[in-house]
Amino acid sequence: MTGGIYLIQDDERLVEMTEQAYNSEALLQKLLVDYPSLLAGDRIDSTTPRRWLLIKPEMEVPSEEDGYGRWFVDHLFLDQDGIPTIVEVKRSCDTRIRREVVGQMLDYASHAVVYWSIEKIITQFEANCQIRGLEPNTLLSHFLVPDRPTLFDLIEDDIQISNFWQRVKDNLQTGKIRLVFVADKIPSELQQIIEFLNRQMNPAEVIGVEIKKFEGQNLKVLIPRVIGQTTEAKGTEISSVAREVRQWNETNFIEEIEIKQGVDIAKTTQTILDWASCKNLSPTWGQGKQSGSFTPRIVTAKGDKKKFFVVWTSGTVEISANEAPFHLPEIKNELLNRLTFLVGNAISVNPYYWYIPLSVLTEESILKQFLEVIEWAISEIQLL
Numbered sequence: 001m002t003g004g005i006y007l008i009q010d011d012e013r014l015v016e017m018t019e020q021a022y023n024s025e026a027l028l029q030k031l032l033v034d035y036p037s038l039l040a041g042d043r044i045d046s047t048t049p050r051r052w053l054l055i056k057p058e059m060e061v062p063s064e065e066d067g068y069g070r071w072f073v074d075h076l077f078l079d080q081d082g083i084p085t086i087v088e089v090k091r092s093c094d095t096r097i098r099r100e101v102v103g104q105m106l107d108y109a110s111h112a113v114v115y116w117s118i119e120k121i122i123t124q125f126e127a128n129c130q131i132r133g134l135e136p137n138t139l140l141s142h143f144l145v146p147d148r149p150t151l152f153d154l155i156e157d158d159i160q161i162s163n164f165w166q167r168v169k170d171n172l173q174t175g176k177i178r179l180v181f182v183a184d185k186i187p188s189e190l191q192q193i194i195e196f197l198n199r200q201m202n203p204a205e206v207i208g209v210e211i212k213k214f215e216g217q218n219l220k221v222l223i224p225r226v227i228g229q230t231t232e233a234k235g236t237e238i239s240s241v242a243r244e245v246r247q248w249n250e251t252n253f254i255e256e257i258e259i260k261q262g263v264d265i266a267k268t269t270q271t272i273l274d275w276a277s278c279k280n281l282s283p284t285w286g287q288g289k290q291s292g293s294f295t296p297r298i299v300t301a302k303g304d305k306k307k308f309f310v311v312w313t314s315g316t317v318e319i320s321a322n323e324a325p326f327h328l329p330e331i332k333n334e335l336l337n338r339l340t341f342l343v344g345n346a347i348s349v350n351p352y353y354w355y356i357p358l359s360v361l362t363e364e365s366i367l368k369q370f371l372e373v374i375e376w377a378i379s380e381i382q383l384l
Contacts, residue, residue, distance in 0.1 A: 005214050005221060017216035022091055022184055028211065029074055029089050031222070032182065033057055036077060038211055039087070039180065040224040052077040052085070053143045056124040061108050062115045073108050074182075076121075080144065082167030083205075084121075085178040086112065092185035102193050105179050109204065113177060118169040119350045126351065136352075137161060158307045158320065159284060159295055165353070166291050166312055176203040186210050186227050194228030248285045248292035253313065256292055261315040264362045272311060275371050281378075300384040308381060309374065311358070319354040325380050338373045342366060 007015040022028050032038055033054060041050030059076035060069025075087040088105050090097040096104075129136040137158075144160050171177065179197075181190060186208040197206040208228040214221040246252075250273060258266035273294070276283060281296035292313040298306045310318040319339075326332045339347055339356065343366075348355040361367045 005223075007216070007219065007221070015217050015219060017214040017219065017221055020213050020215045021093070022213060025089055025091050025094070028091070028182065028184070029057065031211070032075055032087065032089070035222075038222060038224050039077070039085075039182075039209055040226050041079070043224070043226040044207060050079045051143065051146070052079060053125075053140065054128065055121055056128045059124060061111050063111055065115060071104075071108055071111070073112075076124075078168060079178070081171075082164055083171050083176055083178055084112070084116070084168065085180060087180045087182055089182045092183050092187065097181075097183055098187055098189045099193075101181065102190070102197075105181065109177060109179055113172050113175050116172060117348075118165055118172070119348055119353075119355070121168060122165060122352065123350050140164065158323075159286060159293070159310070162295075162307075162310050162318060162320075162353075163286055163291075163293060166293070166314065166318075170291055170314070174203060178205045178207070181206075181208045183208070183210060184212060191228050198228060246292070247287055248294065248313075250285075250294075253285070253292050253294060256313045257315070260313060261358065265315055265358045268358050268362050268367060269311060271367060272317075272371070279375070279378075298378050298381050300382055302384065304384070306381050306384075308377060315358045317356045317358060317361075319356070320352070321349070321354045322352045323381075324384055326377075331380060335373070335377055338376070339370075342369055342373065 004016055004018045007017060009015060036052035036054060039050070039052055041052060044050050055076040055078060057075050058072045061071040061073060062068060063070040073086050074089045077085040077087060079085060086105070086108055088101060088108070090101055125140075126136045129139060140161055144164055181194065186194075191208060194206050194208050206228070207226055210225045210227060212223045212225070214223070248256075254266055254270055254273075257269050273283070276296040279296075281298060283294040283296050286293035286295070293310050295307050295310045298308055300306060306323065308320055308323070310320075312318065319335075320326075321332060321335070326335060336347075336349070336354075339354070343356055343360045346357055346360045356370075361370050
């Protein structure tokens with residue numbers, strides 16, 4: 001292959017390195033798993049460099065509701081704003097990189113925004129962490145706050161994680177995703193298609209990343225380059241990624257619920273807020289332009305602050321189902337049985353978080369019983 005770079009070592013020796021082809025597509029895929037920064041997040045957004053959280057390599061994409069994976073994307077990443085980033089890897093010697101890969105990627109994207117649930121993404125992330133020997137929430141906490149201090153407020157940490165997953169859900173629902181074609185060389189035909197799609201697909205973003213490999217004297221250098229971002233597309237991307245922080249409070253929260261979910265659900269939300277106030281469960285209000293939250297703080301017998309449930313402007317109650325004492329199977333099952341008795345299949349369950357739509361709680365008697373279950377759960381937490 002043509003082209004070269006020159007490395008001067010500490011002993012002033014010059015090493016000439018020449019461009020080399022990848023032996024296999026799998027090698028390039030593995031490099032992205034091991035070194036996500038090769039996706040060149042600082043060049044995708046120089047103002048706020050993108051950081052990458054790997055959800056899963058070979059992420060399944062179903063073609064129907066509750067269906068099995070019909071396709072598999074090479075990688076699913078999330079950035080720090082919760083934007084799902086679908087990565088498809090091809091070598092330039094693969095003839096499919098010119099046209100076929102585009103149809104392939106559009107198949108993935110069009111079905112992913114419809115059939116990927118947030119529960120599915122969380123479950124796949126946790127399973128991938130288990131395979132890699134990592135603790136999911138610890139990894140996610142450090143991803144969201146890379147320069148975190150040694151001491152931090154656990155409840156604030158948990159709220160950040162909940163806010164992040166809600167942003168991912170919001171982005172999927174609005175089609176705010178990123179499609180990334182990765183290759184050792186992006187052919188001109190594909191670059192032209194990427195630029196066209198980037199102009200047409202707002203709020204989705206389409207980019208190409210070349211990762212060239214150079215070798216010489218047992219040394220290797222990888223050089224990523226982002227291509228396909230026209231000036232117009234970059235302007236759209238910067239304006240869509242930039243997020244103004246909105247501080248939520250009781251007034252604007254209820255107003256937002258009423259606008260998005262209707263009067264009945266706003267009344268239900270107000271009842272939950274009033275109940276929390278009567279129980280001295282001072283709420284923590286979230287920040288975020290697209291979605292808001294409030295989280296009642298629960299204080300244990302030892303004075304520790306705990307989070308148990310969160311109410312979202314999306315019209316959902318989120319329950320932390322794996323925090324003590326609900327990490328114990330018998331207590332978790334008791335809680336689930338009580339909630340299922342009230343709302344049936346309306347509750348969405350994964351190992352860490354459960355979700356109940358506020359719409360099933362608008363009937364006064366159901367809401368009363370729901371708050372009784374929550375009060376029982378809080379009494380279990382306060383014994384800690």
